[in-house]
Amino acid sequence: MIEENRKNRQLRLIYADFTYSTYNLKKMTIALSKDMTTNQTISNSQLSENDVKGKTHCPTISSSSTKKYINILLFGESGVGKSTFINAFANYLYFQTLDQAQQEKPIVIIPVSFTMTINYIFKKKKIIKFGDIDSNENHNNLGQSVTQKCQCYVFDISQDKKLCIIDTPGFGDTRGDNQDNLNMEEIFSFLHNIPYLNGICLLFKPEILELHPYFYSCFTQLFDYFGENIRDYIIFCFTNARSTFFAPGNTRTLLKTFFDSFPIKNIPFEKNNTFCFDSEAFRYLVALQNSIEFDPNERNEFEQSWLRSVIESKRFRNFLCNQHSYRKNIQWQSIKHAQFQIKNMIRPILETLRNHLRNIILYNSNSCIKLQATHTKQSTMICYAYNRHPKNYGDIWIMPDHLHYSPDMCTSGEQKPIKYTLNYEFLNQKVDESIKELKSEHDNLYVTCAKFSYFLMKTSSNSKENPFLSDINRIIHEEKYICRTQTMNDLNRQLLNRLEELKIKYEEYLHTIKSSSDDLTLSGIYNLIKSTYKISMIKIQLNAINKYQQTLVLNNQHEVFIDKTCS
Numbered sequence: 001m002i003e004e005n006r007k008n009r010q011l012r013l014i015y016a017d018f019t020y021s022t023y024n025l026k027k028m029t030i031a032l033s034k035d036m037t038t039n040q041t042i043s044n045s046q047l048s049e050n051d052v053k054g055k056t057h058c059p060t061i062s063s064s065s066t067k068k069y070i071n072i073l074l075f076g077e078s079g080v081g082k083s084t085f086i087n088a089f090a091n092y093l094y095f096q097t098l099d100q101a102q103q104e105k106p107i108v109i110i111p112v113s114f115t116m117t118i119n120y121i122f123k124k125k126k127i128i129k130f131g132d133i134d135s136n137e138n139h140n141n142l143g144q145s146v147t148q149k150c151q152c153y154v155f156d157i158s159q160d161k162k163l164c165i166i167d168t169p170g171f172g173d174t175r176g177d178n179q180d181n182l183n184m185e186e187i188f189s190f191l192h193n194i195p196y197l198n199g200i201c202l203l204f205k206p207e208i209l210e211l212h213p214y215f216y217s218c219f220t221q222l223f224d225y226f227g228e229n230i231r232d233y234i235i236f237c238f239t240n241a242r243s244t245f246f247a248p249g250n251t252r253t254l255l256k257t258f259f260d261s262f263p264i265k266n267i268p269f270e271k272n273n274t275f276c277f278d279s280e281a282f283r284y285l286v287a288l289q290n291s292i293e294f295d296p297n298e299r300n301e302f303e304q305s306w307l308r309s310v311i312e313s314k315r316f317r318n319f320l321c322n323q324h325s326y327r328k329n330i331q332w333q334s335i336k337h338a339q340f341q342i343k344n345m346i347r348p349i350l351e352t353l354r355n356h357l358r359n360i361i362l363y364n365s366n367s368c369i370k371l372q373a374t375h376t377k378q379s380t381m382i383c384y385a386y387n388r389h390p391k392n393y394g395d396i397w398i399m400p401d402h403l404h405y406s407p408d409m410c411t412s413g414e415q416k417p418i419k420y421t422l423n424y425e426f427l428n429q430k431v432d433e434s435i436k437e438l439k440s441e442h443d444n445l446y447v448t449c450a451k452f453s454y455f456l457m458k459t460s461s462n463s464k465e466n467p468f469l470s471d472i473n474r475i476i477h478e479e480k481y482i483c484r485t486q487t488m489n490d491l492n493r494q495l496l497n498r499l500e501e502l503k504i505k506y507e508e509y510l511h512t513i514k515s516s517s518d519d520l521t522l523s524g525i526y527n528l529i530k531s532t533y534k535i536s537m538i539k540i541q542l543n544a545i546n547k548y549q550q551t552l553v554l555n556n557q558h559e560v561f562i563d564k565t566c567s
Contacts, residue, residue, distance in 0.1 A: 067162045069154075070320050071194060072235075073187075075222070076203035077212050078170030081279055083110040085203060085239050086153055086165055088282035092313035093157060094564050098299075098306040101285055106130075109153050109560050110167070112286055130286045150190035152557040156566055157317050164557075165201075166190070172212040180214050184221050188340055190556075191225075193549035196325040196332075200226075201235045206249030206276070211258060223264055224336035226326070231267045233326050237316070241276035242305045246312065248274060275316045281305040335459050338525050342452045343467065344419075345532065348541035349449060350471050351422060355537060356442045357498045358396055359431045361491055363438070367394055370425040371537055373544035376418065377551055380405055384474065385414040390482050393426040396491045397482045420544035441535065446502055448532055450509040455520050472503050 074082050086109050095101035111131035118124045157163040169183040259267050284302045359368045381404040390397040401421045453468045479496040483489045
């Protein structure tokens, strides 16, 4: 190909990304133009294990990079020092000694802020800050999670590997369990577009008196989302471990007792997946950068702490480099993950049903309405309280989306977060499907709605909540509003009648499922999710959601280029 490119500079290489493919691709083909030599096909069996293993990259990273990516989720109580740990770990990898780190410029992955008591003026405290201000790091509210939203921090940890640490809001937020639950939803939403993880790193201090009461809930939700197989990917890290001679201390006993009572057994907690660091040596370095004076006798302690943390950081790095991937839709299947996917599909399914009905009504007039979806580029709310004005497409009126880019723009309480907006195009031609195919797909979809509803209600803590029915009622309410406010509304009245019929059929089928002895299996739900995704109008909307998630990850990703060689 290189030789052909030299001969013909008009040749262009087209790259197809199969990151999200759940199908096992057995071969790859280099498709050349008709004037060139025979197309080249290579099977996976012809590739060595080293060629194949780890070649998948985090989707937000440029595919042209030759680096392998290791994705780690960092998880811990609010105030445990996750952000400081990331900074310290990077410095321990790149600087062998405290002297070397002090002589050169310390690496700051995340802005640092902490309070230090000045030794020679015991009552005086000083706030130490180092690094550029980051609006995502809130250092002003004690007890609230400093990290406000998930962030990815990417940096080299070897010549051929990059580490992507996903820093998360801490649990045990002083704003209460509801805020903790919101933080967990934030984490799961962020992970929706991460195709694989190499580990979940749980960060603790070594001498705590008791585990936070919310830890049980968080730990349960992690297993609910990732499935039981994630137990083999859990890593234990302890910071501020100088006081316990670089051992887990009393926290180890608390965790052992916790795991003994936890429903899921055989969670590995051994020397090989446990690492002890001391962030105090890094804080000492940052304090020196802020011209804080220390007793000369203290330096030796921090120097020894730095050396010990360097050794442990290298052991941690080597462990991560040998971790296999925990891949989505293969090992990564669970009730929580399925719930999350179904909730993402509610709007796409119901808007597809509504547009199917529009096109069934328009079929005999040789026209149709084409649905288009555009992903939002920031957190966006759709407001249903705003006095929206319907737009005419042919002889059908459609209510446009009214968006708020801040939750504070409206106090009605009738707002919902959305990840894409809908637009429509009226065409003077029939839809591609026959009327029989349209009606068949329509009938299959309301059955799918009922099955998904039953699964959500059965597996949710609030068994009476039915998000599908709530949105069906909202859609019917919109059509009633159009019929009241528009004089030329014959087709919308037909649409309203068909939607009310749809609601009756949906509720009848849901009642049938509840009354039957047949149970929906998790694998059956995943198969239903997969088949529903293939419906073109739904796929258009879900692709827009995926693009939103990619944008979310990209906007919260910070790749740090370090002009040093990692030791």
